[in-house]
Every structure is written in structure tokens, then in C-alpha cells.
Amino acid sequence: MTIKRVLTLALAAAAANFFSPVLAEELATCGQATYYPTEYTCHNDKTLCPTQYSLPTKPCAGSGGCYPPEQFSCGEDGVLRTLPSATSPFTLTVWGVRSAYRNQTVRACGGYLAIGANARQCHACTAAGGTNCGVYRNQTVFLTDGRMASAVPGHQYWYINPRDGLLAYTPALAPSALPPAANSTQVGWNATTPITYPTVPNQEFAGLNVKIHENGFFVWDKEGAMSHWWFACLVTLPGGGVSTARSWRIYAPVIPDKRDCELVKIVAKAQVDERAGVYKYV
Template identity: 45%
Template structure:
């Protein structure tokens, strides 16, 4: 991985070139800028907005950086990578991109896939007859852990999320109650959980080989007709070349949540 400062400065090149009329521009010192594309700090420094996430300004160094990946030392201007979330820390994922259909919305689990958008359903069921289970605690949200568990599922052998190695799609396992050997011999996805991803505390979810971006691809729900009930399914970007034109780059941000007693299964 490139040094933090180089990574932060490289992000400046990702801002799109936009031609604007004078009426749309605002002053920032001697410069002018589009408020939809940049943020002005101290009336002199412009930092771009990338995938609807504005870069912050580190005053001592004068550079811009992604606060979802770095922190700025106010005394020295040094950029430090955010700490990685411990494997047992629960978090929810929020998608950020240019499209309002999924921007700022949490990642949901339904039908074996992780997806975003208005039609991305949360398919949960409350396990009955299990002592100490309160299905109302998490409010039906999709909650993850860095080690690959779906944290809100208190199920025999658990429930797990993973990146499928064949096409990079983000999926999760069924709820099963098999012998341990069945997971190893017949359920290879159990072995893929927690691999190839890193979640920073209140920062980006990172996939190996693609430190910033995932891809959101518009897909029809299982059993639905073309053009109906479509949601944005998520893929790791290393497999971008195999995907079609109905895909857009998104960033996923992990927000830490409190560990609770609530539990339910995802279907």
C-alpha cells in the first residue's frame, strides 16, 4: 500500500472535471469552486468531494485526506491510518456514491446477497424458543463483524458473510445446523468468511487489491420480473472487468455499533 500522504494526495486526481457557469461558482480565496464538487477550508484550501464524501483538510501539512481512512495530527500534520476494527466488534455498513438511490443507505441482507438501495430488503426471522434472545434489540438491521460473522444471528454454527471468489459478489451463508465436518467438506463459503477484507473503525471497508471501492450493480430480485424489485448488489472491485454496464463505484463505510443481546436469522 502507498504511504498515507501519497494515498491522500492521489485522491485529488479522482475528482471529476466539471465545466460550470460563473453563477454556480463560489469564492475560496482567490479561486472559485463548485460546492457540489469541492469544500473550501479557511477560505484558501479546496478539497474534493469524492463519491459524496468530502475530503478533510489537515492544516499543518496543507493537504487533503479521507477521514474514513486517516486521522490528522493537528500538531505535526502527520496522517495516521485509522485503527482496524477488532474481529469481534460489530458494525453496520453504509454505502456512499453519486446516486441518491443508495447514497447514505445501510447495506442489507436478503436472499443470500448483500445489497443497497430502496428495494434492498432486510430478510430477517426471529428464532423461536431460544433463551435470552430479543429480536427487537437491533431493530432488524444487518450487523457485521470483521471476522465474517453476522453478529445479530445467534444461530447454531452462526451465520457468515463473505466475498465469493468466482465473481467477487458479497454474500452470506444459510442458517444450518450440521456437524462441523459438513461446513468444511460441503460448505466452502464458510472457509471464505473474513478473508480479503479489513474494516477500519468508523472508516472504510477495504477489499484486498482495491483499497477504496466496491461496485454496486443493479440486479433483479430472485423471482422478480425484469425492471421490478431491483436492488444494487455489491461486488469487490478486483472482479470489475467481468461485470456489465449496470454497475457503479461505491465506497462502504463501517460504523461501529454497541454489542447487543438481540438476535435473528437472515433468510
């Protein structure tokens, strides 16, 4: 068998494996129409609405189209209204076209926020000083005033690094480095000037510009230009192969041409018990 023949068969096999999930999917019916269930959702056996980044959309009769329920609600009058801002603690989940991004819980470890099977959840607590470590759980929980749901003195804050868009969090900050107290009506904390993280020389962190919908999209607001998109960027840990020891870090689209990244959406699941957080994220 010639090398050309071997390559032809290999490419054919690869193509078959790549397309087999799509070809294997059976068509469903919605009224008089047929559709692929991974691409559309059928409502009342008559209306098809597209699935966007693995999130189904819904019909709104008054608007004449479909809408993402993570951004809008459809009133009885048929008018679309933007969801209210979140007011309670929340967790974050990432959604995307690839299965690796679907309903993936954002986890905190090492100052980074990431998703994936190898995205670790790192926290610590000691009983020194009478701390009752038993009252804390181990979820990555966020507060709308910019804090992480941690109880360590000085608090910890989530933020977007202005240089590369990395969604990250601080360790406990010294009192002199704390941002101004958040206004009770404010969504996210906004430092009037960058703050210096005390243990990393010359490292500045900007305030947040984030819109958080109640049980809806987690949106980056750059000077009034709302972006519903984020990047999930592949990180292979030292010693990890192509399919091992990988996670995806989350970035706001500050840099538009990041490598090994794909666009995703982030949903805030609100009304989470703050005590589901930890004593300290490490």
C-alpha cells in the first residue's frame, strides 16, 4: 500500500470521526418543521428557537423572535425587559459550543479563576484564634460588592486585570490597600484609582466594570460598551500532555486576538448562601 493511499485512508477516518456526532444525531419534529435538538429548542410544538453557546433561547410573542432568558424576561404584554441586577451572592458557570465549556463551574485557585476538570478549588482555614472552620463550605462564591465570599480579615476581591483582561482575585488585602467602601446600590466595586497589591511590587489592579444580571449573564462593561463575551483560554500545566492536566482561565476581551482561546458566555447563579464560600481562597 502506498504512502499516499495510507494518508488518504487516515484522513477519511479522521473526517468520519469528526463528523459522526452530527451525522448520528436524529432529526426531531416541531409542528411541520424538522430540526436538530442540539441546535434548536421546540416550544409548544410550533416555534423553533436557536441554541446559542449551548444555552436555549425562548420565544416572546410580542417581540416576534427568540430571546436569551439570561438577559431578558418576556412580560405578559409581550415586551422584553432586561433582567434586574443581582443583589445576592452568586456562583459563575461558563457556557460554550464545546462540551468542555458547558455548564462549567468557575473555581478559584492560586489567584486565578478557571474552569475544567483540572481547574482546582483551593481554600484554607485554621482554628487559630477560635475560628470555627466547620461553618464554611468549599464553593467559589462571589458578592456583588466585589468581594469573594471569604471571611479572612482584610477580605478578598475579584477583579479584571486591565492589562490582559484576566478574571482573578486577590488574597486578603492589608487595610491600607482596601478599595473604597462599595455603595449599597453599586453593582461591583469601582476603585476611583488603581490599588497596589501589597505583596507584589508595582502590580496595580483596576476596579471592576461588570454588570451582573440576577440569575443571568455576567457582562463586562468597558466604558459603556457592554460585552456578553469572555475568553476561555487553555492552560496546560507543567508535565501535562494534550489531554491531561488542563484547565481554561477566564479573560475579558481586552486583547482581541488571544491564542488558544474560544469565546464563551458566563452566567451568574444568584441567591447562593454566602456561607457556601470558604474562610480563605489560596
